[in-house]
Amino acid sequence: MSGVGMGRDTARTAAGDREPALGTGVDVLTPRDVPLGGPRAMTVRRTLPQRARTLIGAWCFIDHYGPDDVAETGGMDVAPHPHIGLQTVSWLFSGEIEHRDSMGSHAFVRPGELNLMTGGHGISHTEVSTPGTTVLHGVQLWVALPEGHRDTGRDFRHHAPEPVRQDGAVIRVFLGSLAGDTSPVPTFTPLLGAEIVLAPHSTTTLDTDPAFEHGLLVDQGDIRTDGTLLRGGELGYLGPGNAEVTLVNETDAPARAVLVGGTPFGERIVMWWNFVGRSHEDIVEARQDWEAGSGRFGHVDGYPGDRIPAPALPNATIAPRGNPTRPKGSTR
Template sequence: MSNLDVRPVPTVCGGRRSVPGGPVRDVLPGRTVLLGESTQVRRVLPTLGRRMVGAWCFVDHYGPDDITAEPGMQVPPHPHIGLQTVSWLLDGEILHRDSTGSVQTIRPGELGLMTAGRAIAHSEQSPAPHPALLHGAQLWVALPEEHRRTDPGFEHHADLPVVTAPGLRATVAMGELDGAASPGTAFSPLVGAEVVLAAGAEAALPLERDFEYAVLTLSGAPEADGVRLDPGALLYLGSGRDALRLRGDSDARLLLLGGEPFDEEIVMWWNFIARDSEEIVQARQEWEEGVRFGQVHGYDGLRLPAPNLPPGPLKPRGRAR
């Protein structure tokens, strides 16, 4: 999925300076962004106050939207470098195409994992015909230095491990949770899991003390560590935790995101993650010239043009703010 802001803000994040050494409870607001032609999303990461959670550096939450009479998601071919995209659906279907030749329909509870590496282009669409509802999240994972120029590729995993407790079911999309490991390829220690809480449930999820964590409410209004969260709210939890207590007065769904704090500083602009301004400028130029990223075949429409770069070099702005 693309960052379709016409004036994307360059962001430098990473490093451990702003990672708290113990637990915190920071509720972070998102902002509404138009994605493609017709889909509004809530962008919850990066946001004011927090730019990364482990290697997770970008989170959009969209829906639930009734797209019965609408085209749904229509994101034209666009480029990525230096990251992985994680597609996660609760309702609906998304048709993924990319420049490696992958064509895959992603459905609820399935992992669509694209590794951009040195360069890839892809598109995402609601197929025609499509289900009435569209609801999900799109996330990016920053690749560490030793892997950020790896070959591009796409993985689809329909059979994912599940962690259960009375009133709780957690599907592990990325990384490992309570001994259950996702088959998705990860390049740094992290976890991403959808947690479903039944009405009246109270449970505790085991955590890694060395990880930092956040939770995003997808539906309902669960409590996480005693904090009640409305849909679209991101609660940053810091580090130094052994467990996370969850409670649901009604049925609820949330995403648990975590990972070892990302040591490296990265520059993120538009759909690119690099290490300096020069890399961003070069990647943009090569996309505009039609080289490096390959072709996305089968998409009926034009590819996405790159926005204008801001004046001057892309400068560090810090991991947290």
């Protein structure tokens, strides 16, 4: 990728390319396109995980999609599928998605409203864009559950945060605390999740927890942070040690981003398909349970179609992964 717009101490990494230089500035992760949802797949842009980084705090998965014209793409239609060891976080910028899960939840994901589903020991769900949706645009994120809670029971939470205004920014905090607002939704590890919209030619400085590492996913426009310009679709990583993060929109149009963060997770995980475990054996067992129709995942009512079968396992042991090791003494 070209160096246009790159600031100081910056490393840009496409999925599968070389790892960024660690320990300095902002590491910039670029997305790869991934089909989502089986035979009627829609395409999403995935920035986490990739070779350069597996986790940001407990955040282990970031998909970014749209804006898609549903008349052309067909929208989202994800049949029943399982999860273990994680929480799903759904956040929309436009459109509407109908959610159903095996604990009986039936809810709608709408712009500015958080839907969080916990699938510890096992859960299944569907995601379908509604008939009234013309443009679908949003993010789907996963949170890895820590060892002591990864077999926790099913749960579902909904929260519509009030906007907070600060120095030309409109901030919606859906998890954790930022800009004087705190989400009431509980988490199993310290986390932050917030949407930030910056007015044209505005600068805002946010007080952040220096124990956290952060990721800034730019959705719309360009945003400069710590001397580095992040373009639309890119994810900027900032390591622990930051008591504040400054965001700058140097353009004539609004810019929008999602800021995630958390304390470094400290556990190695195995991610395969829709499962987060700690070993290859965890994945094999979960796949067998899903294919056997085990009660572990329950049943989703109200979807007019078959569930998604599990893909074949790779012909190799799936190894646990953590993050690259930073240089000794580095906070960034």
